[in-house]
Amino acid sequence: MRVAIDSRTRHKLVTSTGKHVVLILVSVVLGFPLLWMALTSLKTNPQALADPPVWIPHPFLWSNYPNVISAVSFPRFVLNTLMYAASTIAGVCISSSLVAYGFSRIRWKGRDFVFKVMVSTLLIPFFATLIPLFVMYKNFHMVGWYWPLIVPTFLGSSIFSTFLLRQFFMTLPQSVSDAARVDGANEFTIYRRVILPMSKPALATVILFQFVYCWNDYLGPLIYIQSQSWYPVSLGLTLILGTYTTNWPWVMAAATAATMPIVILFFFTQRTFLKGIAIQGTGEKG
Amino acid sequence: MSPWVIGFLAFFAYPFFATIYYSFTNFNGVQSPQWIGFANYTALFHDPLFFTSLFNTFFYTIFELPLSTVVALGLALLLNQDVKGRAIYRTIFYIPSIVPLVASCLIFVWIFNPATGIVNDLLNNVHIQGPGWFFSPAWSKPSFILLGLWGVGQPMVIYLAGLQSIPSELYEVAALDGARAWKRFRRITLPMLSPVILFNVILQLVACFAYFTQVQVIEGSDLGGPGTSTWMYVQYLYVQAFQYLKLGYSSAMAFFLFVISAIVMVVLFRTSSRWVYYASEG
Numbered sequence: 001m002r003v004a005i006d007s008r009t010r011h012k013l014v015t016s017t018g019k020h021v022v023l024i025l026v027s028v029v030l031g032f033p034l035l036w037m038a039l040t041s042l043k044t045n046p047q048a049l050a051d052p053p054v055w056i057p058h059p060f061l062w063s064n065y066p067n068v069i070s071a072v073s074f075p076r077f078v079l080n081t082l083m084y085a086a087s088t089i090a091g092v093c094i095s096s097s098l099v100a101y102g103f104s105r106i107r108w109k110g111r112d113f114v115f116k117v118m119v120s121t122l123l124i125p126f127f128a129t130l131i132p133l134f135v136m137y138k139n140f141h142m143v144g145w146y147w148p149l150i151v152p153t154f155l156g157s158s159i160f161s162t163f164l165l166r167q168f169f170m171t172l173p174q175s176v177s178d179a180a181r182v183d184g185a186n187e188f189t190i191y192r193r194v195i196l197p198m199s200k201p202a203l204a205t206v207i208l209f210q211f212v213y214c215w216n217d218y219l220g221p222l223i224y225i226q227s228q229s230w231y232p233v234s235l236g237l238t239l240i241l242g243t244y245t246t247n248w249p250w251v252m253a254a255a256t257a258a259t260m261p262i263v264i265l266f267f268f269t270q271r272t273f274l275k276g277i278a279i280q281g282t283g284e285k286g
Numbered sequence: 287m288s289p290w291v292i293g294f295l296a297f298f299a300y301p302f303f304a305t306i307y308y309s310f311t312n313f314n315g316v317q318s319p320q321w322i323g324f325a326n327y328t329a330l331f332h333d334p335l336f337f338t339s340l341f342n343t344f345f346y347t348i349f350e351l352p353l354s355t356v357v358a359l360g361l362a363l364l365l366n367q368d369v370k371g372r373a374i375y376r377t378i379f380y381i382p383s384i385v386p387l388v389a390s391c392l393i394f395v396w397i398f399n400p401a402t403g404i405v406n407d408l409l410n411n412v413h414i415q416g417p418g419w420f421f422s423p424a425w426s427k428p429s430f431i432l433l434g435l436w437g438v439g440q441p442m443v444i445y446l447a448g449l450q451s452i453p454s455e456l457y458e459v460a461a462l463d464g465a466r467a468w469k470r471f472r473r474i475t476l477p478m479l480s481p482v483i484l485f486n487v488i489l490q491l492v493a494c495f496a497y498f499t500q501v502q503v504i505e506g507s508d509l510g511g512p513g514t515s516t517w518m519y520v521q522y523l524y525v526q527a528f529q530y531l532k533l534g535y536s537s538a539m540a541f542f543l544f545v546i547s548a549i550v551m552v553v554l555f556r557t558s559s560r561w562v563y564y565a566s567e568g
Contacts, residue, residue, distance in 0.1 A: 016369060019364075019367050019369050020369060022364065023364060023367075023369065023375045026361070026364065026375075026379070027375060027378045027379070030378060030379055030381075030382055030436065031378050031381075032397075033382070033390075033393045033394065033397055033436065034381065034382070034385065034393070036393070036396075036397055036404055037389075037392075037393045037396070040396065048402075049402045051402070051407060052407065052411075053404055053407045118294070121294075121298055122492070123488065123492060123547070123551055124298075124302070124544065124547075125492070125495055125496055125520070125540070125543050125544055125547055126496055127496065127520050127523055127524075127540050127543060128302065128305060128540050128541065128543060128544040129297070129298060129301035129302050129305060129540075130301075130527075130540065131301075131304075131305060131308060131527055131533050131536060131537050131540060132300065132301035132304030132305055132308065132537075133297065133301045134315075134527075134528075135304075135315055135533070136300075136301070138315065152297050155292050155296065155297065156294075157297055212384060215386060216384075216386040216387055216388075218386075218387060218388055218499045218502075218503070219498060219499060222502070223528065233386070234386055234387070234388045235388075237386070237388045237389060237392065238388060238503055238506065238507065241392060241503075241507045241509075242506075242507055245507065245508075245509070248396055248402075251392055251396070252392070252393075252396065254392075255389040255392045255393060258386050258388070258389050259385050259386060259389045262384050262385070262386065263381055263384070263385070266377075266380075266381065266384055267377070270373075270377065274376075274380070274443050277440060277443045277444060277447075278443060278444060278446075278447030280444070281441075281443075281444030281447060281448065281482055281485055281486070
């Protein structure tokens with residue numbers, strides 16, 4: 001009997017070590033590109049191009065960062081991106097929560113069918129509607145600035161946010177609405193005074209995703225932003241790449257500078273973040 | 287509700303039908319559209335670049351879709367193991383997918399640079415002559431596929447959530463019956479996970495049909511994608527629309543894309559009832 005237990009614990013130890021080895025190997029492979037980016041960003045150009053490769057930069061050339069940041073108007077790109085993110089976050093919080101409220105807390109005929117129609121528009125290729133939209137915005141003189149990317153978010157264009165908020169609203173007990181109704185509150189008051197204050201975690205998730213989306217968005221600004229002074233970070237990076245292609249430490253310093261805020265943000269908000277994605281994927285059936 | 291209805295009509299229904307209308311016209315965005323019947327479609331089917339870009343998109347999709355599914359599911363299975371420090375591994379596995387796409391592109395063209403990149407340096411050490419990666423007509427598509435596989439964090443997290451929602455009793459009973467790991471995976475994990483797999487496959491498909499940013503960034507900076515080897519469908523559409531201002535022609539491309547993806551989605555949904563298992567129905 002004792003022998004059996006011993007072999008079992010040993011077996012467990014072996015498989016556990018094996019699992020760690022596999023996990024560490026995969027981590028190294030997946031983490032390497034980011035590590036190499038950070039290392040390159042601190043090298044001199046000859047070091048970056050050296051063969052055999054120089055692993056640890058010597059000295060750590062921190063000046064690559066201020067140099068590349070001042071070579072292009074990087075702070076301006078960051079400001080533009082923050083402005084873009086803040087405006088769309090306002091739009092999403094106001095409109096998507098209202099729409100989600102209508103899809104979850106009010107009963108009306110055909111509600112679930114219309115909701116399905118809305119979700120299924122996610123499957124339609126973005127480019128299938130892009131050209132008339134572009135023409136429309138052009139006629140409104142909105143092309144050239146962030147208007148075409150901001151205005152729709154005030155009209156519930158962020159289906160993902162609506163979906164997430166609806167899933168959350170559905171989990172709130174009906175009794176809280178009923179209690180408010182007894183006190184004579186109308187639907188908007190219930191939405192404003194009862195449901196929204198209860199939904200802070202869900203709104204936080206939506207804000208987070210919207211921020212990451214804007215920070216990483218390339219296609220939207222590429223189509224609608226023309227002047228370099230209004231570029232967001234993503235387009236700014238391609239500008240740096242186009243100008244300093246031969247200076248890899250600078251390019252990698254810019255890439256690191258664009259990546260770090262998102263990675264740091266993710267570190268502190270991991271739980272909210274991963275939960276949001278899980279709801280998106282598995283809440284589909286709910 | 288009502289904001290979405292306005293939004294839906296203005297930003298979706300109207301442009302959708304306008305795309306169909308434009309596709310039958312000669313239109314440059316300045317003068318009003320002129321009706322030319324099926325001329326755009328006829329031209330489309332005589333345009334070799336149209337077929338090249340269509341083929342490249344299919345090529346990418348056919349490899350990326352199964353590979354990313356296997357990789358994301360594999361990573362999720364690894365993370366679902368009962369080991370210490372799981373949260374740390376999960377963070378490392380996930381982070382690549384939140385790196386801004388443009389930054390990911392820069393990193394990949396740098397580490398896969400055929401002459402000075404670290405990957406070929408390392409391959410050299412074990413006496414393998416590394417390929418030209420993004421610069422080689424034969425290897426450019428696989429390079430983009432690798433870039434895509436690096437960022438499978440999103441489906442991975444969804445698979446992980448799906449795995450954790452499978453009741454553990456199912457495995458316990460199966461273990462008592464003497465089912466081995468592979469059989470448990472085939473008979474329990476895959477069926478229980480099938481709705482999530484369908485969901486991820488749909489999302490991946492939408493992303494593959496819209497594959498744009500990566501090729502645009504890398505080719506736009508002359509850092510890869512030689513000739514037309516990685517010309518993608520929507521990239522060609524973008525060029526026709528916003529560089530040549532052939533809005534009628536590109537609308538025809540856009541509508542064609544809609545038809546193709548609609549067909550694929552319908553086929554997928556129709557066949558899904560054969561392999562997707564919903565616990566509530568079973």
